[in-house]
Amino acid sequence: EAGVTQFPSHSVIEKGQTVTLRCDPxxxxxxxxxxxxxxxxxxxxxxxxxxxSKQDESGMPNNRFLAERTGGTYSTLKVQPAELEDSGVYFxxxxxxxxxGYGYTFGSGTRLTVx
Amino acid sequence: xxxxxxxxxxLSVQEGRISILNCDYTNSMxxxxxxxxxxxxxxxxxxxxxxxxxxxxxxxxxxxxxxxSAKHLSLHIVPSQPGDSAVYFCAASGGSNYKLxxxxxxxxxxxx
Numbered sequence: 001e002a003g004v005t006q007f008p009s010h011s012v013i014e015k016g017q018t019v020t021l022r023c024d025p026x027x028x029x030x031x032x033x034x035x036x037x038x039x040x041x042x043x044x045x046x047x048x049x050x051x052x053s054k055q056d057e058s059g060m061p062n063n064r065f066l067a068e069r070t071g072g073t074y075s076t077l078k079v080q081p082a083e084l085e086d087s088g089v090y091f092x093x094x095x096x097x098x099x100x101g102y103g104y105t106f107g108s109g110t111r112l113t114v115x
Numbered sequence: 116x117x118x119x120x121x122x123x124x125x126l127s128v129q130e131g132r133i134s135i136l137n138c139d140y141t142n143s144m145x146x147x148x149x150x151x152x153x154x155x156x157x158x159x160x161x162x163x164x165x166x167x168x169x170x171x172x173x174x175x176x177x178x179x180x181x182x183x184s185a186k187h188l189s190l191h192i193v194p195s196q197p198g199d200s201a202v203y204f205c206a207a208s209g210g211s212n213y214k215l216x217x218x219x220x221x222x223x224x225x226x227x
Contacts, residue, residue, distance in 0.1 A: 106158030
């Protein structure tokens with residue numbers, strides 16, 4: 001079974017530019033999550049999709065961040081325009097059922113550096 | 116406002132000895148706790164979990180202890196192996212039960 005795939009693995013962009021991160025969950029996993037780790041800090045929840053619907057986006061930092069999940073399959077996270085404080089590692093995770101008890105599977109993350 | 120705290124940024128132990136990683140939480144609504152292990156350039160990998168109705172859960176070399184009155188949990192690894200060297204994250208969930216709140220992580224180094 002293929003795991004959660006994220007790309008790119010690294011992205012370096014200038015402040016003010018736009019970047020789009022992509023996540024392909026495990027096939028059949030309706031639940032998809034985005035998390036972010038800013039250097040030296042904890043991994044923080046951004047949002048949760050159930051199929052194509054946003055179940056909870058309370059962790060999204062501001063309206064420069066836009067997440068979509070087309071057809072309930074892959075998801076994209078767009079940052080526009082990027083700011084220096086957006087630098088960090090963005091993780092995607094998926095699960096068959098919602099709930100921490102079902103054990104998310106995380107992708108390897110996208111390391112975003114805004115210069 | 117950190118709701119899950121891992122106060123030790125790093126821990127170094129000898130191979131074969133016990134590793135004890137600690138985690139404290141402040142939110143009384145948390146009812147499920149997990150430990151994740153993370154190697155460089157990889158995503159977190161689920162290790163072991165415990166529900167608030169239990170005070171201990173064991174899986175091979177890994178045991179998690181939960182002290183609800185102290186709002187404290189710990190992960191014991193016995194015996195520690197060099198391959199256990201990684202960053203360990205404590206995480207908690209509650210209420211909606213799908214959002215994880217993580218600590219900052221503890222870097223464990225097991226020396227041969």
